[in-house]
Each structure stands twice: as structure tokens, then as C-alpha cells.
Amino acid sequence: MTELVQTLVLSLLLGGVYALVASGLTLIFGVMRVINIAHGAFLILGAFIAYTLWHALGLDPLVGVLVTTPVVFAIGWAIYHGLVRPIRNAPMSSTVLLTFGLALVTEGVMGFVWGNDSTAITPSYVDTSFHVGGVFLPKAQVYGGIVAVVVLVALWLVLTKTWLGRAIRAAAANPASAELVGIKVTSVAALVFALGLAAAGAGGAITGVLYPFVPGSHYLWIARLLAIVVLGGLGSLEGAVLSALVFGIAETVTAVYVSPAWATAVPYAIVFAVLLIRPQGLLGTRLRDDAVTA
Amino acid sequence: MSAATSPEEAPTGRAGASTLWVGRGIAAVAAVLLLLYPVINDNRYYQNIIILSLVFAVAASGLSIITGLAGYVSLGQGAFIGLGGYTVGILATHHPDTSVWLWVPLAGVVAALVALVLGFVALRARGPSFVIITVAFLFLVQVIAINWRSLTGGTEGLTLPLPTWSADIMNWPFYYALTAILALQLLLAWWVRRIKLGTGLVAIREDETKAATVGINLPVEKMIAFVASSVFVGMAGGVYGYYLTFIDPRGMLNILLSVQTMLALLVGGKATLWGPVLGAFLVEPLNEYANNNLGGGNTRLVLFGGLLILIVLFLPQGVLPAIESLLSWLRTRGSAGLVGARIGTGGSLASLTERLHPVEREPGAAVPPMLEVKDLRKSFGGLKAVDGASLVVPEGSITGLIGPNGSGKTTLFNLVDDTIHADGGEIWLAGERIDGLSPWTRAHRGLGRTFQITRLFREMTVLENVVAAQHSFSWSQLGRIAVSGAEAKAAEELLEYVGMRAFRDQKARALSYGQQKLVELAQVLMLDPKLILLDEPAGGINPVLVERMSEMIRELNSYGKTFLIVEHNMPFVLGLCDPVHVLGRGRTMASGTPDQIQNDPAVVDAYLGDDFVLEATEQVERAEQERAGST
Numbered sequence: 001m002t003e004l005v006q007t008l009v010l011s012l013l014l015g016g017v018y019a020l021v022a023s024g025l026t027l028i029f030g031v032m033r034v035i036n037i038a039h040g041a042f043l044i045l046g047a048f049i050a051y052t053l054w055h056a057l058g059l060d061p062l063v064g065v066l067v068t069t070p071v072v073f074a075i076g077w078a079i080y081h082g083l084v085r086p087i088r089n090a091p092m093s094s095t096v097l098l099t100f101g102l103a104l105v106t107e108g109v110m111g112f113v114w115g116n117d118s119t120a121i122t123p124s125y126v127d128t129s130f131h132v133g134g135v136f137l138p139k140a141q142v143y144g145g146i147v148a149v150v151v152l153v154a155l156w157l158v159l160t161k162t163w164l165g166r167a168i169r170a171a172a173a174n175p176a177s178a179e180l181v182g183i184k185v186t187s188v189a190a191l192v193f194a195l196g197l198a199a200a201g202a203g204g205a206i207t208g209v210l211y212p213f214v215p216g217s218h219y220l221w222i223a224r225l226l227a228i229v230v231l232g233g234l235g236s237l238e239g240a241v242l243s244a245l246v247f248g249i250a251e252t253v254t255a256v257y258v259s260p261a262w263a264t265a266v267p268y269a270i271v272f273a274v275l276l277i278r279p280q281g282l283l284g285t286r287l288r289d290d291a292v293t294a
Numbered sequence: 295m296s297a298a299t300s301p302e303e304a305p306t307g308r309a310g311a312s313t314l315w316v317g318r319g320i321a322a323v324a325a326v327l328l329l330l331y332p333v334i335n336d337n338r339y340y341q342n343i344i345i346l347s348l349v350f351a352v353a354a355s356g357l358s359i360i361t362g363l364a365g366y367v368s369l370g371q372g373a374f375i376g377l378g379g380y381t382v383g384i385l386a387t388h389h390p391d392t393s394v395w396l397w398v399p400l401a402g403v404v405a406a407l408v409a410l411v412l413g414f415v416a417l418r419a420r421g422p423s424f425v426i427i428t429v430a431f432l433f434l435v436q437v438i439a440i441n442w443r444s445l446t447g448g449t450e451g452l453t454l455p456l457p458t459w460s461a462d463i464m465n466w467p468f469y470y471a472l473t474a475i476l477a478l479q480l481l482l483a484w485w486v487r488r489i490k491l492g493t494g495l496v497a498i499r500e501d502e503t504k505a506a507t508v509g510i511n512l513p514v515e516k517m518i519a520f521v522a523s524s525v526f527v528g529m530a531g532g533v534y535g536y537y538l539t540f541i542d543p544r545g546m547l548n549i550l551l552s553v554q555t556m557l558a559l560l561v562g563g564k565a566t567l568w569g570p571v572l573g574a575f576l577v578e579p580l581n582e583y584a585n586n587n588l589g590g591g592n593t594r595l596v597l598f599g600g601l602l603i604l605i606v607l608f609l610p611q612g613v614l615p616a617i618e619s620l621l622s623w624l625r626t627r628g629s630a631g632l633v634g635a636r637i638g639t640g641g642s643l644a645s646l647t648e649r650l651h652p653v654e655r656e657p658g659a660a661v662p663p664m665l666e667v668k669d670l671r672k673s674f675g676g677l678k679a680v681d682g683a684s685l686v687v688p689e690g691s692i693t694g695l696i697g698p699n700g701s702g703k704t705t706l707f708n709l710v711d712d713t714i715h716a717d718g719g720e721i722w723l724a725g726e727r728i729d730g731l732s733p734w735t736r737a738h739r740g741l742g743r744t745f746q747i748t749r750l751f752r753e754m755t756v757l758e759n760v761v762a763a764q765h766s767f768s769w770s771q772l773g774r775i776a777v778s779g780a781e782a783k784a785a786e787e788l789l790e791y792v793g794m795r796a797f798r799d800q801k802a803r804a805l806s807y808g809q810q811k812l813v814e815l816a817q818v819l820m821l822d823p824k825l826i827l828l829d830e831p832a833g834g835i836n837p838v839l840v841e842r843m844s845e846m847i848r849e850l851n852s853y854g855k856t857f858l859i860v861e862h863n864m865p866f867v868l869g870l871c872d873p874v875h876v877l878g879r880g881r882t883m884a885s886g887t888p889d890q891i892q893n894d895p896a897v898v899d900a901y902l903g904d905d906f907v908l909e910a911t912e913q914v915e916r917a918e919q920e921r922a923g924s925t
Contacts, residue, residue: 035425098602112596226429265438268431271426
């Protein structure tokens with residue numbers, strides 16, 4: 001029983017981190033219909049930057065979030081203007097291939113800079129736990145989960161309470177009309193792409209404490225993240241958060257009760273099941289495709 | 295020539311034919327060089343590069359069927375190489391006394407079966423979901439290969455028995471086996487493109503929903519495409535595994551195999567026959583160079599990733615199509631386009647009498663319903679777009695359907711032809727219940743439909759658009775030549791009838807909106823439908839064309855076609871249609887003759903408006919005054 005409670009609490013903490021990173025991915029899809037295959041690569045980039053800050057300057061990785069987030073934000077903004085904007089009206093397959101290429105380049109560059117050996121961020125608290133009523137909660141997981149939720153809430157506030165948030169939602173619903181009412185859609189899109197990547201950058205600093213990583217870890221991450229956003233319904237922020245929690249539980253339970261090796265298969269199994277049974281995901285809606293004008 | 299031209303290659307005139315022959319000449323020379331190379335030169339390094347290029351050429355050519363023709367982008371193509379390799383590896387290690395070559399065809403069968411399963415999943419997933427599925431599929435296969443240790447050897451992999459033949463000819467069997475598989479793969483790719491299946495796949499790529507409404511059987515065509523795109527890839531993967539004599543998940547199921555395959559396809563040119571081969575022979579040497587001279591690993595990642603980005607940004611159509619369009623630009627430079635030509639005055643139906651006969655109707659006889667809709671329902675979230683609509687379209691009538699914007703007219707059309715699936719209600723066509731049937735079966739039963747915003751297959755020519763319609767389905771029909779002589783003739787007659795014959799070789803995307811409406815009508819007529827649903831036939835076209843449209847509808851009607859028309863142009867509807875149904879808030883609020891409808895207070899209030907009555911009354915008064923004045 002205690003084991004089950006511990007498993008569930010840990011999976012919810014993990015789910016919080018997943019929710020943060022997946023929100024970025026689903027936000028980018030929702031506004032610009034781009035599936036950013038490079039999302040996992042920028043998460044790992046965030047982890048490596050946090051590692052360097054910790055290793056060279058002794059900065060705590062969870063404080064490092066304050067650095068990785070704006071750095072990856074800036075990279076995202078530049079990538080949008082340099083690479084994504086020229087093909088924003090091209091078929092979806094073009095952007096998929098482009099971001100895939102971006103993921104490979106990022107992986108290669110990280111390999112050059114940080115090497116291909118397993119890297120881990122190990123601040124002093126990494127091997128200590130809180131004990132609450134017989135349940136062991138590793139401090140790294142608890143702190144990481146809390147930071148993820150704080151960043152996620154900040155993102156959510158930006159999207160719902162600010163003018164920028166309304167502009168983003170307007171641009172997502174109908175780019176042409178948003179343009180007509182004075183929203184500069186390309187600027188909004190650039191901000192969204194940057195915000196989405198920044199979420200990955202923030203998540204990277206957090207997950208860097210939880211798991212060791214190599215540049216090639218991004219494949220596992222993008223598989224996980226795609227499974228989450230597909231399960232939640234592509235483009236749905238609430239769906240992504242909900243399914244991130246479900247996903248955290250499914251993965252942890254499989255690892256604990258079946259085998260850690262098969263836990264890696266969970267994302268792929270979920271993708272298949274969802275697309276077969278409910279292609280629109282948990283909270284997605286199927287829209288009519290006959291009345292699209294642009 | 296025109297009779298056998300596939301959708302993708304439509305060289306016109308002498309110059310086109312000569313470039314075609316130059317192309318064939320180059321291909322023939324390349325084939326001879328490929329066959330002779332190991333005999334002339336026994337450099338293992340170069341033979342290795344060619345062998346790997348051959349594997350990727352097969353994979354990319356297979357990919358071009360599903361991605362190039364059908365438009366389904368797959369990043370899982372490399373998995374079929376791996377599946378083939380594992381099939382051969384597993385069987386060869388379990389049966390050490392049997393020749394390994396025996397398992398190669400089986401590798402193709404396994405790949406095809408897995409593709410069938412993947413295709414089944416893909417029936418529900420389009421666009422982005424499909425790409426995600428293919429990535430997930432690849433990783434899932436990889437996880438299984440790692441974890442099912444008893445079968446696959448896990449991460450340590452499998453070591454195959456070494457080849458038994460003389461060391462002098464070491465690579466020859468692999469080399470020639472792969473060349474033969476590539477030849478078969480190219481033959482398949484060539485054949486698929488010139489039969490009905492190929493046209494159907496291109497239609498699916500251009501507009502899948504529309505393709506279903508013109509009678510294209512989506513699941514069957516997509517499934518065949520999936521199998522066709524993987525069977526020889528599995529075989530090539532089998533030979534590749536034997537060639538390596540070592541198989542492990544990192545090598546055989548690496549996503550970079552998929553990336554390299556995709557790159558080969560993109561570099562060479564999607565949906566071309568030779569593009570994938572050219573691409574494979576360009577990308578693989580580059581890969582070898584990066585591995586051997588630039589340090590491999592990370593360099594290779596940056597190189598592949600960078601190349602992918604550059605291709606998407608700067609050469610999205612690939613090398614071969616770029617050369618082709620350059621040549622065609624050089625050829626046609628200075629000559630005026632045809633798109634601005636006048637629309638023909640239109641033929642009469644007399645030319646179509648082989649297929650159409652005037653219908654005599656006895657006045658006053660009881661008319662059975664052609665279409666009967668009962669209590670049809672559809673909600674989008676909380677919005678009830680169609681909320682219990684019921685209506686009857688009598689056989690031989692031109693029935694009108696009017697109502698305010700958002701009253702559910704187009705949604706009703708979508709439900710009738712299953713572009714959107716109804717939540718409830720019954721649909722009967724000519725006495726048969728059709729609401730459980732697929733869109734293409736409905737088309738085969740005699741339902742034709744045009745769209746409010748025209749939906750032609752943009753990259754096809756006008757003629758190809760018209761013959762893309764398939765008015766029945768049979769397995770053997772999929773294997774017939776894409777455009778038979780009889781079909782071309784029928785299509786040309788229909789185009790003549792709507793006045794668009796002069797445009798037959800233009801791409802549909804080059805036409806104006808009004809022209810597209812006419813072509814779409816011809817396309818629907820190719821289905822030889824009993825009932826034609828027209829969604830705003832008079833919307834957005836000039837008055838002369840509106841006149842011509844109503845003339846054609848009347849004429850077709852006299853030849854037995856029943857019509858249901860959604861239209862906002864009231865004089866057009868009231869002059870043409872009888873009966874007229876009025877839709878309001880998703881249900882039928884009135885039905886009757888045009889006169890009854892015009893004088894129905896509820897309709898006037900909800901839709902026509904007081905000023906319509908005013909105008910109509912003024913018109914009548916003016917006419918009466920004129921008449922009074924003239925006497």
C-alpha cells in the first residue's frame with residue numbers, strides 16, 4: 001500500500017514536469033500547426049546549459065531555470081524567424097521534416113560541445129529524501145515538481161490574463177481575422193514558438209536533476225511528449241496537462257510493477273491506442289474540415 | 295500518349311517527348327554501368343557504397359508510393375529495412391543448414407504484413423497524427439527488438455552464418471540481388487503510377503475527403519499503397535542484414551535509416567520514378583564521406599539535419615522536378631498561358647446520348663422519392679448544426695434548399711454524402727437506406743455532390759480531375775490503366791458540355807473559381823449520378839455563367855438527373871426549383887412550391903426579409919404598369 005502511494009505521488013510529481021514541457025509543444029501546434037519534433041532536443045539543451053551553470057558556477061539547476069528559460073526563449077525566437085517563418089504556409093509535412101532536421105543538428109551540436117557520455121547534475125540534495133508517514137519522497141523530485149508547477153502556472157497566467165494571451169488565442173483560432181483586427185500574427189507566432197521552446201528549456205533544467213542524459217536522449221523525450229499531446233488532443237493545453245499526469249502514472253506504474261525496460265514502450269503503445277480509439281484525444285475536438293477558407 | 299499518361303508525368307508535344315527519351319537514355323546507361331561495375335572494378339569500398347545506396351534506393355522508391363503519391367509522410371520507413379533484416383537474421387540463426395537466401399522473400403512478406411497493420415492504424419490518422427504514428431511505430435519495433443531477447447538477442451544482436459561462396463566474388467551475390475530487388479521495386483512504382491490505383495492515391499494526397507465523394511475507396515487504396523511501399527523494402531532489408539552478417543537494434547532500427555531514406559526521396563524528387571534512386575545514390579556517398587573523413591557521429595547528425603533543413607527550405611520539390619520545370623520553362627517561355635482563354639459556349643447533351651437518355655414523365659403520376667432524409671441530426675460540441683431535419687427530394691425534380699447562413703444547409707449536404715458522419719437519423723437514396731454506407735459507396739449508388747468552395751485535385755489536370763471519379767469499385771479495376779481511351783472520350787465530352795474542353799491539360803489550380811465550378815460539375819457527372827447535390831452553383835460566378843448553369847441544370851434534369859440545390863441567389867432558386875425546402879436552425883421549417891415559400895410569413899420573417907417581399911411586389915407592379923402602358 002505504501003509502495004502504491006509512493007508510486008502515485010512520484011508519478012504525479014513527474015507528471016507536473018511532463019505537463020510543463022508538453023504544454024509548450026501543444027501550444028506551438030495549436031497556434032501555428034507545427035509539430036516541433038525538435039522539442040525534446042531543446043529540453044536536453046536546457047539540461048546541458050543547467051549542467052554547465054551548476055558545474056562551472058555552482059548554480060543550483062533549479063535556480064538555473066531562470067537562465068535556461070530566457071536563453072532557450074531567445075533561441076526559439078531566432079529559429080522561428082530564420083527557419084519556420086519562411087515555410088509557415090507550406091504543408092505540415094514540411095515543418096515536420098524541418099524541425100526533425102533541427103533536432104538532428106541540435107543533437108550533433110550538443111555532442112560536439114558537451115560530448116556523448118552520460119551527464120548527470122547532482123546537487124547536494126539529490127540523494128536525500130523527505131519521509132512522510134512511511135513514504136520516501138526524493139527531494140529532487142519534490143523540488144522539481146514544485147518548480148515545474150510554478151512555471152506552468154506562470155505560462156497559464158500569460159495565456160489567459162494578458163493581452164498577449166488573447167492575441168495568441170485569436171491567432172490560433174483564425175490567423176486571417178486576427179490580422180484584420182490588428183494582431184500581427186507573425187510576431188505572435190514568433191513569441192509562441194519562443195514561449196513553447198522556453199517551456200522545454202525550463203523543463204530541461206528540472207529533468208537534468210532527475211535523470212542522467214546524453215544528446216541522443218531527445219528521441220525518448222519527443223516520443224514521450226508526442227504521446228502526451230496526442231493523448232490530450234493536439235493543441236489542447238488543458239488536455240496536455242491532464243494527459244501528462246495520466247502518462248506519468250502509466251509510465252511509473254509500468255516501471256515499478258512490470259519492468260523498467262518495458263516502461264519505454266508505454267508512450268508508443270499509448271499513441272497507437274489513442275489514434276485507433278479516439279483520434280482527437282481526451283480533450284480535443286474534431287472540427288469540420290469543409291468550411292476552412294484559408 | 296494521352297491515354298496512358300500518368301498523373302505525374304504529362305509531357306506535352308515533341309520537346310517533352312525528346313526530353314523523356316533523353317531521360318530514358320540516361321537511365322539505361324546508368325543501369326548498364328551499375329550491372330557491369332563489380333566486374334570492371336573490385337574495389338570493396340566503392341562496392342560497399344553502391345550496395346548501401348541500392349538498399350536506400352529501394353526504401354526511398356517504396357516511400358515514394360506512400361509519401362509521394364498518397365501524401366502520407368512516414369518517418370518509419372527505416373523500420374521495414376530493420377524488419378526485413380531481423381526476419382532473415384532470426385530465421386537464419388534458427389536454421390543454420392538452410393540457405394539464407396530462402397528467407398529473403400519471406401522478409402518481404404513480413405514487412406508487408408506489418409505494413410498492413412500500420413495501414414490499418416493509419417486509416418484513422420491523417421496529417422500530423424500519421425507522422426507521429428510512424429515515429430511511434432519505429433520506436434515500438436526498436437523497444438520490442440531490445441526487450442524480446444529470446445528471439446532477437448536483445449542489444450547484443452544476432453550474428454548470421456557467414457556466406458559460403460568463394461571469397462573472389464564476395465560481394466557479387468548481395469550486389470546483384472539488391473539490383474534485382476531495385477528493378478522489381480521500380481517496376482512496381484512505375485506500374486502503380488499508371489493504373490487507377492495511382493490516380494486514386496494522388497487524389498487522396500490532394501484532398502482525401504473529396505476523393506471519397508467521387509467514389510475512391512480510401513481504405514482499400516491506402517492499404518494497398520502501404521503494402522506496396524514496404525514489400526520490396528523488407529526484402530532489401532533482408533539482403534542488407536545478410537550482407538552485414540550482424541543485426542542489432544541500434545544499427546537496423548536506427549531512426550537515421552528513416553531519415554536517410556526520407557532525404558533520398560526529397561533530394562531526388564517525391565512522386566517521380568527515378569528521383570528516389572538518384573537521391574539515394576547522392577545521399578549515401580555523402581554519408582560515407584561524413585563517416586570516414588569528417589569523424590562520423592555528430593558530424594553526420596549535423597550534416598543530415600542541416601541537409602534536411604536546407605532541402606525543405608530551398609528545394610522542396612527535389613532535384614528531378616526542379617530540372618523538369620526548368621526545361622519546361624525554357625520550352626514554353628514567351629508563349630501565352632491558356633488559363634485566360636474564354637470558356638466555351640458549351641455543347642449540348644446530344645453528344646452524350648450514348649450514356650444519357652431523355653426521360654418522359656407522365657404529369658400527375660405519383661413520383662417516388664429519390665432522396666429521403668428523416669430526422670437527421672448532427673452536433674458540433676454544444677452546437678446543434680442539424681437538429682432533426684427531414685425532407686424529400688422527388689425523383690426527377692430540381693429541389694431547392696434555402697435558409698439563412700448557419701441554418702445547416704451545407705452540413706446537411708455533408709451528412710448526406712458522409713463527408714461528416716451523422717449523429718442520428720435516416721437517409722434513403724432511391725429506396726435504399728444509405729446512412730450506414732461509406733462516402734464512396736454512396737457515390738457508387740448514384741450520389742454526386744459539388745462543394746460550396748470548389749474542391750478540385752489541384753495538382754491534377756482538368757482531364758485527370760474528371761476521370762479521377764470512379765463510379766464503381768472492383769479490385770480488378772484498380773489495376774486498369776489510369777485513363778482508358780473510352781474514359782478520356784467520355785470525360786472530354788463532359789468537358790465540352792460544360793464548356794471547359796479547351797482547358798483539359800491545364801492544372802486545376804490554375805483555373806479561376808468559376809471555371810473550377812464547371813469542372814467540378816463535369817467531374818460529378820462522370821459518376822453518372824442519379825442525384826446531384828449542388829452547393830451554391832451560382833455563388834461567386836458572373837451572371838452569364840449563372841444563366842448557363844441554370845440552363846445546364848434544366849437540360850440534365852430533362853435527361854433524368856435529379857437535383858438538390860443549396861443557393862442564396864433567390865431569383866435563381868425560385869425560377870429553377872420546385873419544390874423548395876427552407877431550413878432554419880437545423881430543421882425543415884417550410885416546404886412547398888416557390889410561390890408558397892415566397893408567401894410564407896415564417897420564411898419571410900426568418901430568411902427572405904420584408905424588403906424581399908417589397909422588391910418582389912415592386913417588380914410585379916412595375917411589370918403590370920409596363921403591360922398597362924404598352925396596351
